[in-house]
Amino acid sequence: MFLLGVSLFLSQHIPAHEISPFFPIPLQEEQEGFKSPQPMWQECTLLFVGDLMQHGPQIKRAQRPDGTFLYDSCFADVKEHIQAADYAIGNLEVTLGGEPYKGYPCFSAPDAWLDALKRTGFDIVTTSNNHCLDRGRYGLERTLLMTDSLGMLAIGTYRDDADRTRRYPLIIEKNGIRIALLTYTYGMNGFTVSEPNIVNTIDTVMMKKDLEQTYSQHPDVVIAIMHWGTEYRLTPDSYQLFYARWLLNHGVDHIIGGHPHVIEPTEWRPRTDIPDSHLIVWSQGNFISNMSAPHTFDGTMLTLTLRKTGFVTRIAHTESHTVRTTRPDYRLKIIN
Numbered sequence: 001m002f003l004l005g006v007s008l009f010l011s012q013h014i015p016a017h018e019i020s021p022f023f024p025i026p027l028q029e030e031q032e033g034f035k036s037p038q039p040m041w042q043e044c045t046l047l048f049v050g051d052l053m054q055h056g057p058q059i060k061r062a063q064r065p066d067g068t069f070l071y072d073s074c075f076a077d078v079k080e081h082i083q084a085a086d087y088a089i090g091n092l093e094v095t096l097g098g099e100p101y102k103g104y105p106c107f108s109a110p111d112a113w114l115d116a117l118k119r120t121g122f123d124i125v126t127t128s129n130n131h132c133l134d135r136g137r138y139g140l141e142r143t144l145l146m147t148d149s150l151g152m153l154a155i156g157t158y159r160d161d162a163d164r165t166r167r168y169p170l171i172i173e174k175n176g177i178r179i180a181l182l183t184y185t186y187g188m189n190g191f192t193v194s195e196p197n198i199v200n201t202i203d204t205v206m207m208k209k210d211l212e213q214t215y216s217q218h219p220d221v222v223i224a225i226m227h228w229g230t231e232y233r234l235t236p237d238s239y240q241l242f243y244a245r246w247l248l249n250h251g252v253d254h255i256i257g258g259h260p261h262v263i264e265p266t267e268w269r270p271r272t273d274i275p276d277s278h279l280i281v282w283s284q285g286n287f288i289s290n291m292s293a294p295h296t297f298d299g300t301m302l303t304l305t306l307r308k309t310g311f312v313t314r315i316a317h318t319e320s321h322t323v324r325t326t327r328p329d330y331r332l333k334i335i336n
Contacts, residue, residue, distance in 0.1 A: 041309040043316065044174040047085035048225075049323075050258045050284030050299040051093045052125070054113055056103035057290045058330050062112070071116035074288060078301065078323060078332045083121035085303055086174045089181070090117070090287060091227065091258050092125035092154070096143045097135030103290070105189075106134035111146055118150045124170070126183045128156025128200040129227045129259065133191035140197050155225075156183040160196035168200075169214045177308045180219035182210060182252070185227035186239070186259070202228060202243060211250050220313040221306060224252045229260040229283055232293055236264055236282040244280055254279040254315070256302075261286050262295040263322070276314050279304070288325050288332055298324050298335070 062069040075082070082088045097108035117125070125147060132140060140157050147154040153172075158164035170181040184202045193199050200206070214222060224247050230237045236244075236257075244255055248269070255278070257264070264282035271278055285299035301323050307316035321334045 041307050042175040042177055043308075044177040044179070044306045045085045045087075045303055046179070046223075046306065047082060047088040047301065047303045048256050048281070048284065049082075049088075049090040049287040049301050051129075051261065051286045051289060052090045052113075052117065053286060053289035053291070054094045054101075054103060054107060054109035055290035057328075058288075059101050059103060059110065061328065061330060062110070069110040069112035071113060072119065074330050074332060075116065075120040076331065077334060079120050081301060081303070081321070081334075085121070087124060087172055087179075088120075088122045089124040089126070089225070090122055091129060091225075092117075092127055092143070093129050093131050095132065095135045095139035096146045097139030098142060107131050108135050108139060114146050114150060114152070118152055122152065124153040124155060124172075124181070126156050126225050126227070127154050128183050128185040130185060130187055130189045132157050132185070132199055133188045133193065136191070137194040137197055140199075155181060156185070156200045158198040161198065164198050169210060169217070171217055171219060175308075177221070177306055177313055178217075178219045179306070180214045180217065180222045181225060182207075182214065182222065183225040183227070186229075202226070204246065207247070208250065211252070215251065220308055221254070222252050223254045223256060226255060226257045227259045228257055229264070231260050232262055232295070233260055234262055234264060234295065240282060248278055252278075254304075256281045257283045258285075259283065261289070261291055261293070263298060263300055266320070274312070279315060279318075286325065287323060288330065290325075290330070298322050301334075 062071050064070055094107035094109040096111055096114055101110050102108050127143060141159055144154055155170045172179050184200045186202050229240050247255060260283040263285040267280045268277040269280060286296055287299040301321045303319040304315050305317040306313055322336045323332050324335050326333050
């Protein structure tokens with residue numbers, strides 16, 4: 001009893017690092033039956049990149065003497081970041097329409113391109129963009145066949161209404177956080193969708209119906225990935241401003257944009273329902289391409305850490321890097 005009393009006295013009045021080893025006081029973690037307290041929140045990380053493109057010179061560079069294609073070196077310097085995220089998401093701005101493989105203006109990339117994206121760590125690709133019909137119905141459906149075969153999630157184009165009903169909205173979940181991903185494009189370069197295929201387009205009737213369906217599934221966060229804006233413009237245009245306001249007014253939490261092929265600003269906009277902010281990324285630019293117009297060499301790699309505390313989920317942290325496509329090897333380099 002005496003030794004116990006001394007130990008208690010010392011633990012209360014003398015700093016732990018000054019307590020004599022002759023009176024060891026076990027750490028709480030070492031006491032029998034002790035369980036570390038569970039965190040009061042849960043977290044999930046999402047990584048977003050811009051346009052994943054394949055122009056003719058990129059395809060030629062990747063081709064090996066035996067006729068196969070290899071792209072892994074393109075991602076060597078960014079792979080660690082991509083694989084660290086719970087979900088990595090990019091805009092697949094090509095079709096996988098088979099041979100002949102072509103770049104601009106009607107893209108059809110080798111299947112090895114998608115294989116490389118999968119090995120790099122991409123989990124989800126958006127396919128509703130202005131090049132999704134470059135190879136018509138066959139290209140759209142074959143692209144979905146290839147993503148399915150690799151276990152990747154494709155969002156934005158669908159074989160038919162039943163396929164869309166099954167896949168959309170895309171709800172992903174990690175650590176108890178339910179995230180709804182929606183995506184839409186301004187158009188398809190004048191091509192018309194062949195029935196029964198469906199492409200998600202920026203249309204308020206479609207989007208309102210989709211949002212009603214989304215909310216019925218009780219997500220914690222709703223993120224819209226928008227293919228919009230004016231090519232090579234460094235600031236959002238009136239079209240983007242209008243639809244961003246519409247989306248936020250209809251309950252979307254955050255917006256990730258692309259299509260201009262250049263980086264546009266990121267904005268935090270105060271919410272009206274809770275003391276928090278909406279994140280709007282107007283355009284992430286190209287992640288990888290062969291484009292040579294000013295500012296098209298660079299794109300952003302954005303990681304969002306979502307934190308759920310009780311019934312509220314917020315962005316707890318963001319990390320953004322600018323990534324540049326180098327020539328002639330098309331290797332991505334983080335420049336800041």
